[in-house]
Amino acid sequence: MDFYAKSGVLSSTVDVFNYMETKDSVSWNIIIHGHLDHGAFEKGLDLFIQGRMVGFEPNISTLVLIIQALHSRRAFDGGKIFHGYLIQSGLWSITSVQNSLLGVYTNIRMDYAENLFDEMYEKDVISWSVMIRGYVHSGETIFALELFKEMVLEFGLKVDGQTMVSVIKGCANLGDIRIGKSIHGFVIIRGLSYDLFVGNTLVDFYCKCGDIDSAVIAFGEMPHKNTVSWNSLLSGFVHNGSHAEALTLFTSMGRSGVDADVVTLVNLLLMFKALGDLRRCRLIHSKLMQRDYLSNDMAMNSLIDAYAKCNQIGLSWRLFCQIKRPDVVTWSTMISGFTHCGMPDEAISLYREMRLSLENSNSVTLLNLIEACALSAEIRKSKWAHGIAIRMGLASDVVIGTAILDMYSKCGAIEASRRAFDQISSKNIVSWSAIIAAYGLNGFPRDTLALLSEMEVHGLKPNPVTTLSVLSACCHGGLVGEGLSVFKELMNKGAQLKVEHYSCLVDLLARAGNLEDALELIKSIPVGMKPSASAWGALLSACRNYESGKFIASALSQILELEPSSSAGYLLASNMYASGGSWLDASRMRYLMKERGVKVTTAYSLIDVNNKAYTFTAGDKYHPLSRMFCPVIEQLHLCMRMDMGARAQIFIVDQAVC
Incomplete structure (x- = not known):
């Protein structure tokens, strides 16, 4: 029976067990252990109950496996019942059994784990480590660090690698680089720096805290490295924008004989997505296909997102349609992709479809919906999204509530924004x-x-x-x-x-006609901050408005140097030259823009008519509502040109237009 159980042939194990006329505790332990060890939890638990009814005495390993089975099923009530059984049967005093039950409670109810931990007469390193891990997992890192301090200083226990992994993860959650470095020093003093898991966790900690230099040092000091080690540092480079270093590390990874796995390729995909490099995103796609990683949810979601961020929403949609049963993350990624590509109606429609396919959505999906409604700027859709947030009980959440008030702001409904703000609990x-x-x-x-x-x-x-x-x-x-x-x-x-604050103040002075002060402010921007194109653009725009050609040349040269691919500077300069009669210079600006392949981004205005948002571009005489608005706009324009000291005439516009 033991032979069949260890071979995983459970049917033969059961046949032998049933054939036996006399079954002792060893027989029951073997068959229960065999089922639990091979994932047949339901049958294993049933056999345990049957055995106890005939006087079976379980061994320690069987008890631990029973607890692990209850843990994997998140059977909290079953765990409490088993806890009672252990007390009644006198098996409660075994430390390994207590530690296993402690692990169940830390993943479900920390208050139960605290009570159990306090009741334990003998606590070993595993007991303390389980509690520390539980506190970190539940987001109570301060308690975890206090417990670690008590464990080392008051009880003098010798920590192991698992303990330190939990403590370092807690420091990463806090984002406290100072405490993390002191823990790193403790690791070195205790001789645990050789531990592979500790080394990987240290690299991950420094990367999450943005201290890439320390991450590189920790990586270099590791005596042994695995794929996780390389991926941790690669992920740190990518998320901190160190793209050149990430590519160099990937090359070194290949030279070291370490094969790239799905996590490596996804990190590279994130980098090329950030760079907007569609060609390399396609290259990573082909690598994922060659290695048969497209069945991996993380890989598919990353591909959908990468193509969307590269404005290839058609490719994202094609991948999405290939997935038979997309999960909530996949739906959210696709909804976010439509919004990023300026297709809010498609995003909202997909959210409606998702609600028919999935029973529940999460807060991330709701945020994507709110962002889409903000982009559409339609008050009716925004109110609908707000209603969903209320029904989900998330309207008072600080993240969701902030997104809702911003959504109403984009719709021009400032009073609704204020109400949403007031509803935020914290x-x-x-x-x-x-x-x-x-x-x-x-x-x-x-x-x-x-x-x-x-x-x-x-x-x-x-x-x-x-x-x-x-x-x-x-x-x-x-x-x-x-x-x-x-x-x-x-x-x-x-x-x-930051430089944006100085640029905004330059704009403020330039709009008021204080061109000399605006230029002086640009010159006084602290060393290390380079004046932005927006600051010079504000000055150039003011030159046009106040018909001053004094600073045109210097401002224009700075704009074209800082933003050579933006159409704003070229068009502004061209219009200024044209208005001043310098047609040759105006033509030169237009030609330069065409020569450099600069695309013109058309600005538009947005107005709400009968709960529907309409966009207008300058000079659009073919819009279906142009006949309604043009006379009104002409009158308003005339009013704006009047002497500002005179009382402006109030035009009563049709309510539907307003």
Whole structure:
């Protein structure tokens, strides 16, 4: 019977077992152990119950396998019942059995695990390691580190590699490089740096914290490396934008005789996707096909996403249609791809189809839907998405709630944005920044400043995104004094200012006609920050608006150097030369743009009519609603050209148009 069980021939094991007239505890242990060891959990548990009814006494390995079977099935109630059986049968005092049951509880209920851990009379290294891993897994890393400290300092236990792997993962979750480096030093002192799993976890930790140099050092100090080691460092290079280093590492990986697996190829795909390199994405696709990795969900999802990010949505859709039963991640990836390619209606339609195919969606899919509705800018669809979030109980979640308020902001529904913001149960700096940006985007600069003060009252300090939104609101609202005051206050407080903040202030001064001050500000940008094309573009645009040709040449040369593939600088310069009568220079700009293959991106306006969003481009006389809007726009244009001191006439427009 033992021979058949170890060979995996369970049917023959059962035949021999049934033929035996007398069955002792050894017989029962063999047949139960055989079933559990080969994944036949249901049958193994049934046999255990039958054996106990006839007086069978299980051995320790069988008890551990029973607990593992309950663990794999996430049978929490069964685990509690078995826990009671162990106490009643007097088998509870065995440390290995206690550790196995502790592992069940840490993956399901940490409060039960804490009670069990406190009740254990003898705790070995495994007991402490299981608890530390449980705390890290449940996101309570601080408790894990405190327990580790207690284990080492108070009880003087000698830790092993598994313990350190959990502790280092906890440091990665916290993103605390200082604590992680001290743990790394502890690993070296205790002589655990030779452990392959510890080394891989250290490399992963440094990569997740953005300290690539330390990751390279940790990788180089590893005496032995496997595919996971190479993939961890490769992933770190890719996610931190070190693409040249990633390619060099991949080459070294091949020279070392380590074969690339599906994780390696997916990391390369992520890199080429970020670079927008369609040719190499196709090359990785062919490699995945050659190695028969297309059945891997991660590989297929990465391919769908990569083609979408390269604006090849047709290829993404073709891959998606090849999958017989896409999971929620695949659906989400495809929905996100449609949104990225400017096809919100297709994204929303696919979400509806997904809800018919899957019982439940997750928060990531909902975020993709909200992003699609924001892109469509249709208030009716946005309200529908908001309703789904409410029914899922996620409207008050800070991530979902922030996305909802941003969605309403893109629709121009600022009051709905404020209501969504107020519904967020626990607001963070991201949600405050989003509502501040929403008011600025919709033309309420003074409300933006008031919200900044309100946020600071709640004890939150503005981050670079917040301050940029405030400066942008002042810029578009014409609040020159307020914008300069905010900028000076940020400098006095030692806030983190980036080149975008200086560019926004340049735009603010340039729009107000302070061209000399704007140029001086560009020159005063700190060393290490190069003035952006947007700053020079703002100055060039102001030159056109105020009919000043003083800075045209210098601003134009800077724009063409910084953004040679953008059409904005060429067109702005061409129009300026044309308006000044310099037709030769205007033609030269147009020719230069054509010679360099620069494509013109057409700007458009968007307006909501009867709960449907319509887009208009300049000079479009063939739009079905052009006859309705053109007379109104002409009157408004006339009003804008009037003396600003005079009271403007109010035009009453048809309600359907508004």
